[in-house]
Amino acid sequence: MKRHCSAQSREKWRSVVGLEVHAQLNSESKLFSGSPNRFGGLVNNYVSLFDAAIPGTLPVLNRRCVELGILTALALSCKINEVSMFDRKHYFYADLPAGYQITQQRAPLANDGIINFQVFTPGIHKKPYKRSSKIKQIQLEQDSGKSLHDSELKQSLVDLNRAGVPLIELVFEPDLEDGEEAAALVKELVLIVQRLGVCSGRMEEGALRVDANVSIHRPGEPLGTRTEIKNIGSVRGVAGAIRHEIERQHDILKCGGCIVNETRAWDAVARRTVAMRDKEQVQDYRYMPEPNLPPLRVNLMTEKDMPDVISVPRLHGTLPELPEQTRQKLMQKYELRPDSVIQLVSEPTLLKYFNNIILVNYRNPNKLVNFLLNELVTALNKNKIDIEDCALKDSQIGEIVDMLAKKKIDLEGAGQLLDVLLLKPDVELTDIIKEQHLSLVIDEEEITRKCIEVIRNNPKLVKQYKDGKIKVFKALLGILAKDTQHRLDMSVVSKKLEDLLKRVLVQTLYEKRNRLHLVARRGEARKWRTCAVGTHVCRPGAFGEAIKVVQLYSIADPTNPSSGGLF
């Protein structure tokens, strides 16, 4: 009932989504101190005096972080500001030792950019469509430490390894409509920052975190009150959190309630957003210019780099090819389908394989892509290996693809080959094939013999087939594949088995015809003849359903493949 209700009235509402993304920068040291910027170190081990806000220490801006921020801004077509400034944002929290975060609120590093991306989630969208979102600003800022709350011991523990880690915050305009679009934007952003080498993009490590602002309103009316979902930690989480938040807001408004401007958190397990208690009160961050850092100046005009002034044109020259350019190139050069291109570019590891393998020999691009996206990904998933951790060499994958093309192995065999290779990457392919007997039988006589064997050994199924149940054909194929451990070229097998079965069928027809001849004497044979020979199709009801039967010139011995003539 509820579901029905909401579906009916949903059409009258429009949802508006805007994102704020924090990305940790890949620098050696932190934004304002010399301690290492690394993930997963021993607790409180990468902490300089400044990171712990020891009195008297001062921030020193890390040049590399500025470069990485500018690279990102350039890749997103932003306007880089010649002068930007740092501000202090105050709030008390145990993992914020100074009591303020140094950020760029008033004069950020860059403004006015745009991100273009394709929205395509297999299973949700039939085909990809294009979207874009404007970027309001990109700012440099410090990350905070991490708090761990032990509710049983009533203790909070603080780890400052992350305190002072460089971040860029990207503030997007509310240009999106739903969670899938937001997820697609985040995915594209991850690809871009990975391409640039600016950020690892590992959302599971918190290297890229998403806040989403969500509101709904009726078309033609002003935007509704928004809520903010904080710190969403995965691409699918973005889609799920926003979808659930839209539904929640909708349910409230439908019942005449109103939306409270609040901060919520995404509970990925319960699949719902929940209000965050400690941020209930509206905070006044009491922004103030950071007095210990002079304004940050960059050179927008020349390629000349100076110790204190970074050249933006020089950085522009170092920009790599971006994911969208890669997609266009792949579609034009190899005529790949847009959806496969999107999937391929989404996985940098697979894209690298593709680019390296396609260069050697001539390989069918579509077959290669299919192999990578299906067989390789399946094998990796089965063996619980992350795609980016795949240790296979280009040459190994290339060889497997070639063997498939030459029908030395089939997809089944290729899958088994991959399973072994993933465990022991140094073993020779040919050895595995020999050991595991993966080599495909393409000898027709051998295949025919196996087919006959299966027909002989399964009289019941064959009888069903004869009686018109052609579905059992697949069962027979299955038995054959299983008996031979998938060593036969199944495309040949399938053809051969079909032929043989037809012969069996024809033999039956022949026998039947003889019987019919007897019937004909009673005046019914003529009808059958016309049917069988004339239309090439047996009429339903006569011999089961739509079995294709051809002219009956001669009858071969179905058990002897070399005998007999034409069907």
Added chain:
Amino acid sequence: MASPTATTCKEAVNIVQHDDSFMRFLQEMYQKELNEQAVSGNIESEKHLDFEKKTKPLNGVPIALKDNFCTKDITTTCASKMLENFVPTYDATVYRKLREAGACLIGKSNLDEFAMGSGTVDSIYGPTKNPWGWESEHDWRISGGSSGGSAVSVTVGSSVAAIGSDTGGSTRNPAALCGIVGLKPTYGLVSRYGLIPLVNSMDVPGILTRNVDDATEILNAIAGPDDLDSTTIKKQFNKIKLNEDFSLKNVKVGIPKEYYCDGMSEEIVTTWKYIANLLESEGFGQICKHALTSMSIAVYSILNQCEVASNMARYDGLEYGLRTDENYSTEELYASSRSQGFNNVVRWRIFAGNYFLLSRNYDKYFMKALKLRRLIADDFKKFF
């Protein structure tokens, strides 16, 4: 400059130990570690002289350091309960440079809590009394502040030079009250790294000595760019040399009209007039006008309190400093540590600063104060 012999240090330590009855420019609790440091510095200086036959510019010169400069392994308290037990693990750049120049630290000197004050009376260690005009325990004069301890240490001769900090007069004021030389160098000339801040945008390490030559020597030792302080002037610092016979011909001394104000004592006004006449008649004194003078206190107060509110936010008792036993919640812990750790002056400034920084007040107070500060600075630029 006082001769840089090792005995200076010993003498200084003696004065510190025996002449502490009427003033408290040093904090006794870590007198011992300081003496050890002074003596070992003394030995170092001696070795340097005897074996290497080289002299460093400040070899063996005893110095005092205001207790808001961080000193490795020596308690640095800011005269506050909050930092009573704070032992830094690093040296302020100023101290590092002084040590490298051969000076030895004989004491950390008293101040108003977190350098907020101008009398050196708001210290958890009690007031530092002025050695001049001292009559009895109950009849004494203030030493000025907030670097009163540094000023007194130089005045009584326990150190040849002392480092203070100057935000709105904290070095010059006690120097004047104690009759010695006090210098606030240009902002950016001397590194603030390791100076526990009051107002980052105006703090400057100050120099207190008995004469101008000594002040020059100290400035030469501590000035110059520092990678650890981004606000230092990047240009290389060229050491200053004062000629024996210098002329005042190219010197312009401004005598701001507005600085003559109500409430000044008769004695001061007389002296002021005498000096002003002298300068004018010699041709380098010039009456100047600073129309915004009356606003400068308000501007200073707002900027000071805003930065104080921000700088004091780090004292939450978690990483260092006073932490009370409060364990109801983190917020309660903050509140009780901060209210017990800071005195009234500090707390008052924190409240006021946070009020000025509220987003609804920012333009009304902080922004306006910044603009006025620019105008006041322009006034000075125009004159000189």
